[in-house]
Amino acid sequence: MKFAWIDLRTVPEAHREAVVDAAVHARLAGIVSDDPALLDTLPPTIARVLVAPEAVDSPHLVAVVVDDQDRLDRLTASAAFVHVRDDRTLKLACAAAVRLEHTVVEFADPTKIPLEIVIAAADGAPGRLVTAVADLEEAAIVLDVLEHGSDGVLLAPRDATDVFTLARLLEVTSPPLALTTLVVDGIEHNGLGDRVCVDTCSHFEEDEGILVGSFSSGFILCCSETHPLPYMPTRPFRVNAGALHSYVLGPDNRTNYLSELRTGSTVLAVNAEGRTRKLTVGRAKLESRPILTITAHSPEGVAVSLTVQDDWHVRVLGPGGKVRNVTELRRGDELLGYVATEQRHVGIPIGEFCKET
Structure with missing residues (x-):
């Protein structure tokens, strides 16, 4: 089942409340922030994901920013945030996707080949891969890459309308037919x-x-x-x-x-x-x-x-x-x-x- 997280870190404060309300109403899977106080205000019906530079004691799901293999090997949290910008960080994303419950990947380049490599590396792994996307059009592409697609997408919406559009995008399925x-x-x-x-x-x-x-x-x-x-x-x-x-x-x-x-x-x-x-x-x-x-x-x-x-x-x-x-x-x-x-x-x-x- 595909899912989406909403990234509040760059959402203007004027739109933030409406975006949160839309995400909760549309039953999206999670909200991501680097502000634990903001996450504390959210209802328990939605996953609260804290992006942090280090593993911290928190009631929320903590996604630690990881930049090298040694840091990944010492990671005590169950989620990582990896910025893929070269071959080294691509290998790091693959390793994280294989061993962690959640791996969030953000790619510096528009090509989808690195994402294909991560999806292939994580095939069969129990964890879930979340890919940061720039807009709704990219979200649709990412969800279908290699026919399997990323398990989830992370989007910083412009406003509440983007949230509802994303929710509809996740509902698009092709049901079986009774031949x-x-x-x-x-x-x-x-x-x-x-x-x-x-x-x-x-x-x-x-x-x-x-x-x-x-x-x-x-x-x-x-x-x-x-x-x-x-x-x-x-x-x-x-x-x-x-x-x-x-x-x-x-x-x-x-x-x-x-x-x-x-x-x-x-x-x-x-x-x-x-x-x-x-x-x-x-x-x-x-x-x-x-x-x-x-x-x-x-x-x-x-x-x-x-x-x-x-x-x-x-x-x-x-x-x-x-x-x-x-x-x-x-x-x-x-x-x-x-x-x-x-x-x-x-x-x-x-x-x-x-x-x-």
């Missing part, structure tokens, strides 16, 4: 049409794809090009998704037409167990190709349809992540899909009558 087994009714060759390849900025896993369908009520899990093919290299960032009219399921239970995807759009990667994650689209490539339509139905009798390129190298996923070539599908074959309960208007779920055929 269903679809039974193929048949395939039909339809001649020529325009199909879209979705090239993302990330690698897909072998059992991942995106959910695409002709109807907003049902989707088929389209396989990424992570599996070897004769005559061409794998492209593990790509899904040969379907005809341009098709819906693709994205974050927040919203859909887009494949024709609407652009650089910077987001889609939802879904694996065979229903786990999801947001991916950024790098390019959507539309080309004219022979097409075919797969028709299927869910156990409840919901009709599902998907039109894709008519070629054996285009694939969809079946139960257990089994890879199925679309041209080899036969009546009775099983596919993985998702059935939506709502109709949609401009991609947004809405409770209205709508029939698609």
